[in-house]
Amino acid sequence: MDAITGNLDQYWLGFRTTVELAALSSVLALTLGTVLAAMRSSPVPPLRAAGTAYVEIVRNTPLTVVFFFVVFVLPQIDIGLSFFVFAVIAVTVYHAAFFCEAVRSGINAVSAGQAEAARSIGLTFGQSLRLVVLPQAFRMVIPPLINVDIALIKNTSIAAAFGTPELTAVGTRLANANGDAVIPILVGIGLCYLAITLPAGWLAGRLERRVAFAT
């Protein structure tokens, strides 16, 4: 127990770093993912192809490999940034593909009449997407978006292997320093993650049922 109570500041540092990393990456990945979803549903073939290629490539690549490209390849072309920024880039690039697919499933779920109505009053593709389709699509995919975000939060743990002092990195460091208290230390770290993921999952499940009944 001493190993935990004596290192509360370390835990707090890890927790804060995880939350900051997750929050920043979530916003960026959702933005990039929405742009990709708009590209994939646009009438312009090259944009569709580029969006599809991005999603298919990133989806089949392990996040660890994405980290490798960001952390080890970018410095090769003289792009040197802090480990934290590298981690934000890697997590964003990877999860944008999954946010894209969630948003796209929402766009496809909005009834065709909505887009037709938007067109018939003379809105362009961009306008009908922005003003009519996306607002409804987002509302429908809030539960899957939360679920992608839970995955994103859990996946920030991989940044531990690439120099970011987030929860898992703190756990590993403390475990190595306190050989006699490895299990309580790591259980403590696990509880920190559960404190974020369980309520979020519960919220997603509740909203999912609400949405299912509402439509």
Added chain:
Amino acid sequence: MSAPTLYDVAGPRGRRRIAVGSAVGVLVLAALLGLAVARLASKGAFDAELWKVLTQGDVQRLLGRGLVATLQAAGIAMVLATALGALLAVGRLSPRGWIARPVGAWVELFRGLPLLLLIVFVFLGLPQLGIDVPTRVALIIGLTLYNSAVLGEIFRAGILSLPRGQNEAGMAIGLGRGQALRLILLPQAVRRMLPAVVSQLVTLLKDTSLGFVIGYTELLRNGRSAVEFLGGKYSIPIYTAIAVVYIAVNASLSYTARLLDRSTRRRYGQAAGPTVQRSAVDEAA
């Protein structure tokens, strides 16, 4: 693919606008790509000498051994996770609360934790209890704990997606709960959840790369060793090759799943029913 619902078949003006949009889109994408390529080229990333490293026998053997280790760990974990996942699904569906509730808690617990933390926990924690775990075993146990929880939920969703009448009909002709599950529900549920299961298995395969963190000599770790030995500038060809291998293996897994799905659909027609929608959380994780 769904039909395009956001735009009509374009008339002459629309076609012109799409053509302009295409041109602009291509230009912007080409500019971005060109910028990246120029940056890479100025650092000599496209020198033939750099990429020739991939033709070296040593490097190929190292990466080949890594791929075998990756596939081994993934294969074992897939079998274990599927078996344990089936048990968890059956347990959570049990009408007896004292089985269903603890199993439910177990599933939620392991689904809510990062896989990497589980792997580290097994790797550093079990030796504390006097159990020595090699890196490969730690990786496989971690993968199994996490993925069995996720697969269990997919199985459960598949069984719950069947019309209730199926189970009731089984009961009505005098089958026990287990018999109805085995003979009536599972065969139908399996067809519905196949796509979701396969995409989870793709995720599992990707996640074997976390073995790198605890030092299991899989594909990624061996790639890193090669780069450390050869020098940092070789990171570009080596990591690109590794990414291509992962994408090829995963894409062929997904492709096989699509073929399977189509053939069962042809055989059973629409009776196969809708497939289980997989929550995106599992796919991204």
